[in-house]
Amino acid sequence: MNRRTMGKTVLGLAGAAMALSVGMGAAFAQEKLKVGFVYVGPVSDHGYSYQHDQGRLAVEKALGDKVTTTFVENVPEGADAERVIEQLAASGHKLIFTTSFGFMNPTLKVAKRHPDVKFEHATGYKRAENVATYSGRFYEGRTVVGAIAGKMTKSNIIGYIGSYPIPEVVGGINAFTIALREQNPKAEVRVVWVNSWYDPGKEAEAAKALIDQGADIIVQHTDSPAPIQTAQERGLWSVGQSSDMTRFGPKSHLTAIVEDWNGYYVDRVKAVLDGSWKPIDTWGGISTGMVELAPYNPAIPADVVKMADQIKADIVSGKRHSFQGPVKDQSGKVVIPEGKTATDEQILKMDWYVEGVQGKVPK
Amino acid sequence: MNDLALIGPILAAMFAAATPLLFAALGELVVEKSGVLNLGVEGMMLVGAVCGFAVTVQTGSAVTGFLVAAFAGAATASLFAVLTLFLLANQVATGLALTLFGVGLSALIGQGFVGIPLEGLPKLFIPGLTDMPVVGQALFGQDIMVYLAVAAVPLVHLFLYRTRAGLVLRAVGENHTAAHALGYKVLRIRFFAVLFGGAMAGLGGAFLSMDYTPMWAENMTSGRGWIALALVVFATWKPVRAMLGAWLFGGVTILQLHVQGLGIDVPSQLLSMLPYLATVLVLVLISRDVARIRLNAPACLGKLFHPDA
Numbered sequence: 110m111n112r113r114t115m116g117k118t119v120l121g122l123a124g125a126a127m128a129l130s131v132g133m134g135a136a137f138a139q140e141k142l143k144v145g146f147v148y149v150g151p152v153s154d155h156g157y158s159y160q161h162d163q164g165r166l167a168v169e170k171a172l173g174d175k176v177t178t179t180f181v182e183n184v185p186e187g188a189d190a191e192r193v194i195e196q197l198a199a200s201g202h203k204l205i206f207t208t209s210f211g212f213m214n215p216t217l218k219v220a221k222r223h224p225d226v227k228f229e230h231a232t233g234y235k236r237a238e239n240v241a242t243y244s245g246r247f248y249e250g251r252t253v254v255g256a257i258a259g260k261m262t263k264s265n266i267i268g269y270i271g272s273y274p275i276p277e278v279v280g281g282i283n284a285f286t287i288a289l290r291e292q293n294p295k296a297e298v299r300v301v302w303v304n305s306w307y308d309p310g311k312e313a314e315a316a317k318a319l320i321d322q323g324a325d326i327i328v329q330h331t332d333s334p335a336p337i338q339t340a341q342e343r344g345l346w347s348v349g350q351s352s353d354m355t356r357f358g359p360k361s362h363l364t365a366i367v368e369d370w371n372g373y374y375v376d377r378v379k380a381v382l383d384g385s386w387k388p389i390d391t392w393g394g395i396s397t398g399m400v401e402l403a404p405y406n407p408a409i410p411a412d413v414v415k416m417a418d419q420i421k422a423d424i425v426s427g428k429r430h431s432f433q434g435p436v437k438d439q440s441g442k443v444v445i446p447e448g449k450t451a452t453d454e455q456i457l458k459m460d461w462y463v464e465g466v467q468g469k470v471p472k
Numbered sequence: 473m474n475d476l477a478l479i480g481p482i483l484a485a486m487f488a489a490a491t492p493l494l495f496a497a498l499g500e501l502v503v504e505k506s507g508v509l510n511l512g513v514e515g516m517m518l519v520g521a522v523c524g525f526a527v528t529v530q531t532g533s534a535v536t537g538f539l540v541a542a543f544a545g546a547a548t549a550s551l552f553a554v555l556t557l558f559l560l561a562n563q564v565a566t567g568l569a570l571t572l573f574g575v576g577l578s579a580l581i582g583q584g585f586v587g588i589p590l591e592g593l594p595k596l597f598i599p600g601l602t603d604m605p606v607v608g609q610a611l612f613g614q615d616i617m618v619y620l621a622v623a624a625v626p627l628v629h630l631f632l633y634r635t636r637a638g639l640v641l642r643a644v645g646e647n648h649t650a651a652h653a654l655g656y657k658v659l660r661i662r663f664f665a666v667l668f669g670g671a672m673a674g675l676g677g678a679f680l681s682m683d684y685t686p687m688w689a690e691n692m693t694s695g696r697g698w699i700a701l702a703l704v705v706f707a708t709w710k711p712v713r714a715m716l717g718a719w720l721f722g723g724v725t726i727l728q729l730h731v732q733g734l735g736i737d738v739p740s741q742l743l744s745m746l747p748y749l750a751t752v753l754v755l756v757l758i759s760r761d762v763a764r765i766r767l768n769a770p771a772c773l774g775k776l777f778h779p780d781a
Binding site for chain 1: 478579680684
């Protein structure tokens with residue numbers, strides 16, 4: 110029932126001025142909640158932003174009669190982001206998802222000016238009265254992938270393409286390396302930072318450089334499928350990022366770490382609708398379905414698939430943690446002692462490499 | 473692994489990385505020689521990239537794809553030509569607008585083509601030559617577009633400096649009033665120069681989307697059009713120097729990735745800046761020599777021309 114028919118019905122029933130105002134009030138309450146989404150890349154990237162947009166579509170599908178959604182794509186991290194978020198807030202959006210790390214400070218600034226609007230910032234760590242944060246424990250997926258890579262590599266060199274040296278990416282490299290070397294202590298990880306989330310040309314160049322240096326598996330923490338294409342061209346393995354990228358290299362794509370925001374977004378919009386929304390921090394992993402693995406390449410031997418599934422099951426049951434002591438840093442110093450696991454705080458602030466990663470974290 | 477063995481792959485990757493820049497820079501060089509400054513290279517590259525990709529996906533023919541890319545680049549450029557040459561719009565503003573337009577238009581055209589994989593072009597392989605150590609892969613293991621870009625360098629040079637048409641084009645760029653007085657069709661010559669620039673930019677963009685990373689992604693040129701523009705000044709409007717500049721830029725880009733992979737302790741942010749720093753540095757060095765700039769820069773660059781004025 111839309112606003113106009115609602116008003117008419119009430120009018121017809123009561124037929125009094127008093128009823129009219131009640132009708133207006135009811136109609137107002139019935140007004141759809143406007144939800145805004147801000148993406149760092151194009152919706153069509155078939156990676157990070159694409160997955161967020163799938164979440165938006167899930168919200169529309171589940172709650173389409175109560176909400177309308179808007180999205181803004183290709184928003185650069187920085188001053189421009191603040192303008193975009195401000196515009197969404199000013200145009201009546203009452204819940205705004207800002208989906209990239211670099212939107213953190215702009216989100217908080219706008220949130221301060223619009224206390225009646227609720228904000229959700231992905232992968233950040235600053236919260237406020239009206240700013241919640243959420244992220245996936247993607248490092249759990251990287252643990253599974255690392256173990257697979259440990260079994261599949263022949264050259265014992267893994268090429269890792271990083272976007273920016275932020276804790277999320279560094280932690281991912283570490284989780285991957287720990288699992289990799291558990292299966293294959295001789296394997297090492299070489300990291301190349303491209304300082305971009307999305308630049309197909311540069312990502313392909315980075316993949317080529319790593320392959321030329323002997324890497325036979327390319328792992329990426331950037332969003333374009335270009336590294337997969339490069340690996341396929343050279344007849345080597347690769348791991349996709351954010352979404353299933355199999356079609357870009359069916360012979361090369363081992364699996365991908367898939368981000369699934371659908372459930373979370375629907376839950377949060379529901380929370381705003383029923384008034385139970387709170388500025389909390391959500392950090393879901395494989396067990397919550399926020400982190401998934403794309404179907405394994407059929408060329409992976411059955412025992413490796415079995416091992417990967419076991420690791421996944423152990424992570425879900427809590428028997429296994431991605432950062433399980435003893436974990437040593439590059440100098441051989443034990444950072445996480447035996448019998449302990451890394452705290453969330455340690456993971457969120459990770460700025461050091463574990464043993465087995467070449468090079469230093471750029472400061 | 474011996475680090476010296478990396479020289480071959482680095483060289484091979486360098487030539488490929490330089491190719492889109494070389495196409496676009498050569499085109500823009502001719503445009504500027506005719507006295508027109510078209511800042512819309514990035515936009516034309518993107519339109520060429522998406523049209524070439526789309527047609528190749530539809531027809532399965534890469535040759536058709538590249539032809540359409542060149543045509544699409546030229547068509548985009550013709551918009552600029554009409555606005556600046558015949559309607560006398562400001563060239564800088566129109567060029568910037570053309571880039572913004574190209575970004576949007578290419579995204580629109582490309583909507584249905586995202587996420588579709590494409591086979592790249594086959595690489596040359598000559599037994600005995602391609603497997604030569606160090607330079608084999610770099611010189612004899614590329615695909616046809618890499619060779620075409622290099623082949624275009626002497627052609628553009630010969631055209632500009634050894635043909636009558638080239639002489640007229642340069643004359644128009646140096647002094648359009650005098651060229652007009654001599655009876656040359658200034659606007660027509662510039663129009664075709666701008667179209668050529670658009671076609672070359674289109675080819676450069678299509679190289680990216682059809683070969684280098686065979687897929688379509690919004691904004692996939694990531695600023696390469698701007699680098700091409702800088703290369704023209706860097707080259708002081710000389711085709712051979714534009715090629716050397718493109719190689720230098722491509723080489724530094726590839727080299728910094730290798731330095732990181734080898735774990736050499738240099739900040740990656742600094743390394744990412746290196747290609748740009750190198751370009752700026754050479755620009756500064758060249759600009760110190762006023763005579764050199766003055767000798768080569770077309771005197772009427774960016775100036776509007778009205779035949780009846």
